[in-house]
Amino acid sequence: MVHLAANYLGQFWVAFMGMAFVPIYIKLIGVESYGLVGLFVLMQSVFTLLDLGMGPAVGREASKFKGGAISLKTVTDTLRSIEVVIVIIALVAVVSIIFSSDFLAAHWIGESSLPRQKISDSLKFVGCLIGLRLVEGVYRSTLLGLNLHVQFNVATSLLATGKGLGAVGALHWISADIVTFFAWQVALSVLSILVYACLVYRELDISVFSGKYSGTLIKKIWHFAWGMFLISLLSMLITQLDKIILAKTLELKDFAHYMLAATVAGALFMLAVPITQTYYAKFCIALNRSEKELAELFHLSSQIMVAIVGSIAAVIAINARLILDLWTKDPELSINVAPLLTGLVLGNFINCLSLVPYQMQLANGWTGLAVKMNAFGLLLIFVSISVVTPTYGAIAAAYIWVLINTVFLAVGTYLMFQRLLSSERWRWYFEDVARPTGVVLVVAFGSRELLSATNNVAVAVLLLVLSIAIACAASVLVSPLLRVRLMGYVRRSSGWAN
Secondary structure: OHHHHHHHHHHHHHHHHHHHOHHHHHHHHOHHHHHHHHHHHHHHHHHHHHHOOHHHHHHHHHHHHHOOOOOHHHHHHHHHHHHHHHHHHHHHHHHHHHHHHHHHHHHOOOOOOOOHHHHHHHHHHHHHHHHHHHHHHHHHHHHHHOOOHHHHHHHHHHHHHHHHHHHHHHHHHOOOOHHHHHHHHHHHHHHHHHHHHHHHHHHHOOOOOOOOOOHHHHHHHHHHHHHHHHHHHHHHHHHHHHHHHHHHHOOHHHHHHHHHHHHHHOHHHHHHHHHHHHHHHHHHHHOOOOHHHHHHHHHHHHHHHHHHHHHHHHHHHHOHHHHHHHHHOOHHHHHHHHHHHHHHHHHHHHHHHOHHHHHHHHHOOOOHHHHHHHHHHHHHHHHHHHHHHHHHOHHHHHHHHHHHHHHHHHHHHHHHHHHOOHHHHHHHHHHHHHHHHHHHHHHHHHHHHHHOOOOOHHHHHHHHHHHHHHHHHHHHHOOHHHHHHHHHHHHHHHOOOO
16 A cells, blocks of 8 residues: 555656646746647657567566566666667667757748757757656666665656756756756756666665676567567557547547547546556566465455546546536536546546556566457557547547447456456456446436535535545445455554554
8 A cells, every 4th residue: 555655646746747837837938849848748658669668578577576586687687688778779769869850840840930940959859858768767667666666756756846846947047948948857867867777776786787688588578578569559559549530530629629538538547557556566576476465466456446546537427517617617618528528537447447457467478468459449449430430520439439448348358367367257347346336436426416506616626526535435345355455554554453
C-alpha cells in the first residue's frame, strides 16, 4: 500500500507541475511559442518507440534480480548492455533532428510570426530532449523494477518541480524566450539522468564502471523487448486511430466535442498507471517465490483497480452531463459532449480492467497474446469506425470503443487463463470484477438521483466527491482480499494490533 500511495502522490504532483505553470509560460513567451511545446510532446510520444522495448526489458530483469532469479553480475551486465544500445539510438535521434531542424522549421511547421531561426533552434533543443528522455527511461524502468517506488517518486516529484518552477525562473530572469525554456528542460533532463542513475547504482551497490556489454544478454532479452515494441506501437495506433479517422469524417465542431470527451476520459489511464507500476514489479518478484503469492497479488491489484478507477469511472459515466455543466458552464456543449463522455469513460474503464491481466502476461515474459490482440483490435477499429461513423457520427465511435474493449477483455482474459493462473479464472471474474463493478454502478445510479435534486454548485461538487468515496468504500467492502489487507494496514498504522 505504501508503494501504491507513493505512485499516486508522485503521479499527482508531476501532473500538477505540468499544468500549474502553463498560463505563466503562455504569458511570458506567448501562445504561439508555447505551441512548440505541444510539438515536442507529439514528437516525444513518437520517438519513445525508439527504445525498442529495452526500457520494459531492463525493468523486468531488475525485478527478477530483486526476486533472486538472476545474479548481480547478470543484471549489471544487462543494464550496461542496454545503456550502450539506448545511448547509440539516442545519439542517432539527436543528430538526425539537429541536422534536419532547418528543414523542419521551413517545411513542417505551419505559418508563424516566430522567426524561422528561433523555431530551428528550438527544434535542436527538442532533439536533445528526446535523446535524453530515451536514456532517462532506462533508469526509470530499472528503479521501478527494483521496487524503489518511494525513492523514484520523491526524485521524480522534485525534478518535476525543478522543470516547472525552474522554467518560470529561467524565463523571468534569463530571457522570456522559447529557446530558453527548452534549454532549461535539457539541463534538468541531464540532472534527471544523473539522479536516477545514482539511485540505481547505489541500490545495486555498483560503480559507474561496473558491468560490461554483452551481445548474448541482448539476444536473450530481445524477444521480450521486440514484443514490447510491437505492443507499444500497436497500442499507440489503437488509441489514436479513431481520432485520425474522425478528423477526416466529422465536421470540426463535432470533432472538437469528441476530443473534449476523449481528454476527460483519458484521465482514467492516469489513475490506472500507479496500480500497474506498483504491481508489475511485485508480479515479477513473486514469480520466483510461490504461485499462491502471485495469485494473491493478481486478485488484490484487480480489486484495487475496480475500487479506485471503477468508482470514479462509474460516477463520471452516469453523471456526465452534470459534471460537464459544472466544468464548462455551457449547457449546449454539455448536451453534445455528455453521451460521448459516457461511452468513452465506459470503454476506458473496461480497458483498465484488462491491464492487470496484461501485466501478468508481461511478468511471465509473454508478449505474443497482447501483440495478436492489439493487431486484431487495430483492424477491427479501422473497419468499424470507417464504416459506421460516416452515417452515425462520433457517438458511434464512442460506443464502438466500448464494444471492442469488452471483446478484448472477454477474449484476452479467457486466453490468458488457459495458460496462466487457470484455477483463478472464476474468482477473478466474479470476486475481482463483476461483484465490485456492480456495486459501484448501483452507487453511481443512486448519486444521479441525489444530484438531480440540487441546483447549488458547491453542494453538487460535494455530492460528487461523496459519491465517489461511497462507491470506493462499497467496492472495498465486497472485495474480500482488499478489505482484509486494508484493515490490516489501518490496524498496523494506528497501533490497534498492540
